[in-house]
Amino acid sequence: MKRHEAREVALKALFAYDLGKNDLDFVLKHLLEENNKVDENSKSFIEYLVQGVLEHKEKIDALIAQHSMEWKFERIAAVDRNIMRIALYEINYTPDMPAAVAINEAVELAKNYSSQESARFINGILGNFIKKSEEDK
Numbered sequence: 001m002k003r004h005e006a007r008e009v010a011l012k013a014l015f016a017y018d019l020g021k022n023d024l025d026f027v028l029k030h031l032l033e034e035n036n037k038v039d040e041n042s043k044s045f046i047e048y049l050v051q052g053v054l055e056h057k058e059k060i061d062a063l064i065a066q067h068s069m070e071w072k073f074e075r076i077a078a079v080d081r082n083i084m085r086i087a088l089y090e091i092n093y094t095p096d097m098p099a100a101v102a103i104n105e106a107v108e109l110a111k112n113y114s115s116q117e118s119a120r121f122i123n124g125i126l127g128n129f130i131k132k133s134e135e136d137k
Helices: 003-020 024-034 040-055 057-067 078-093 099-113 116-136
Strands: none
Touching: 003 024, 003 040, 003 078, 003 099, 024 040, 040 057, 040 078, 057 078, 057 116, 078 099, 078 116, 099 116
């Protein structure tokens, strides 16, 4: 399984957990069982993303809210929030992840699971975050 596909599984798990308040272990078990391409490395990566996002969710959500310009965090679609959570987790907590790759992956996820408008919106928020981070350095 490619990392992009693993991110898709992580997105589905976070979305189900976020929206349905489902038991995370149940959601992950179900998603991993239904996808026969999941090898041990992919499973570890999926769990790394999901657990990491949830562990740092408050900080990540604050970053999304801070950089979402005139959009209230609560108005952002659940799928878009979770796509950005994954990208910001990878940018901030995965040392070998180039920001451009994380943003590109987020945009591709948005195109597949949300809309063109969402892809542009997500690209803008993540771009604002990167620009501000570079200015602060």
